[in-house]
Amino acid sequence: MNTQPKSTRVRLHSHITQSRFLHVEEALNVGWGKLRLFAGRYKRSEGMKAYVFHFLDLPDARVIFDALARGEQGFRYKEYKGTPPRDGHPAVSRALSIAVKGENVYIELKTGPGKLTNTGAITPNGPAKVEVNVSFKLYEARRMAASVLAYIHAWDVMRMMVNQHLVSQPSPYLVVSATSEANGISTAPANGISKPNGTVTLPADVANNGRPVTCKTSQPAAEAKTPPITNGRSRNGYAKQNDNNSPQQLLFYGDGTPVSADNQTERTTYARYRQAKGAVPPSKSALLQYYQQQTAV
Incomplete structure (x- = not known):
């Protein structure tokens, strides 16, 4: 260094x-x-x-x-x-x-x-x-x-x-939409109820006695609609939870060689080696030797 x-x-x-x-x-x-x-x-x-x-x-x-x-x-x-x-x-x-x-x-x-x-x-x-x-x-x-x-x-x-192959891999950043409307950002006006797009509802009409005019029969509130999920992300840009298509963690050998992301046997043996030895395999050949020893038992 x-x-x-x-x-x-x-x-x-x-x-x-x-x-x-x-x-x-x-x-x-x-x-x-x-x-x-x-x-x-x-x-x-x-x-x-x-x-x-x-x-x-x-x-x-x-x-x-x-x-x-x-x-x-x-x-x-x-x-x-x-x-x-x-x-x-x-x-x-x-x-x-x-x-x-x-x-x-x-x-x-x-x-x-x-x-x-x-x-x-x-x-x-x-x-x-x-x-x-x-x-x-x-x-x-x-x-x-x-x-x-x-x-x-x-x-x-x-x-x-x-020494990036020795340290923990950080989680990816949360990527959201750059527009306020898609993120559900709302304004807070002095009078009225805020809406996601910044529009407000007018205050209730007031009678001569100073009390608000209301209907005798209450109307049910509209059910909130869940934004549709598209390509693993919701409309507001938040990442979809429990997505099976999320990328796997990058793994490296001690010599800096990456572990194959498509070989599940190699990744499983890599994890077992770390658990047994308390360290990453120094090389791919060392992991292969460890695998042969385990399968021969």
Whole structure:
């Protein structure tokens, strides 16, 4: 799914001040998906003085950037992560703090010596060696968050399209007539009873005493006529229920090959395979092998 070289990253947004910067970069191919925050201090004509980075889990990133996009007042977030000791190198602690205060937003990244706890977490072990605090105006933070959320949403859609043979098939849309008359849309006049085509009945005649003139014998109301059904749909465009000609659900093998819609034996065996194995058959040949095993019993 991720086609860019391993030595590069997609940069989603950059915020640069007179002496600080913060880049939000994609790392969605890491684990279950992450975003990389890369911040630093610099001085014009002298270059970067210090930098620090932090990997943010995608579920946390959704909540954080949604709060920033809405400008949620009083929002605060803090987390501690790090790298465990390996190859003779000590543990490294990384901390991220985010705070919304009025019209300002502060994002702080720290890194320094860490300590591995009994639970496997990394906590700070002494003062931070590098600390970068980047400030935003509220609108700047909202603009950054909107860009990040738009990218995450597009990535979600692309991920579902690539793996569409693994996800549930959505139901079709309900298609109705484009005209108000066919849909039975009615108006609601102040006086009179509304009709499907928008016409109204006149109010009853009023006698001199102010009471409506009525007949002594009541007339039965006309029976409502059910609109005829045509080609599986009623006149108002609603789909006919329990239609035997409704299309079958599309099924796919693990390699993306579709299951034959006309072969009932293949579809039945496919369903039995999923029920027995808890997964879709990886290929048509695998399903055939499963079918032969079942029929040989």
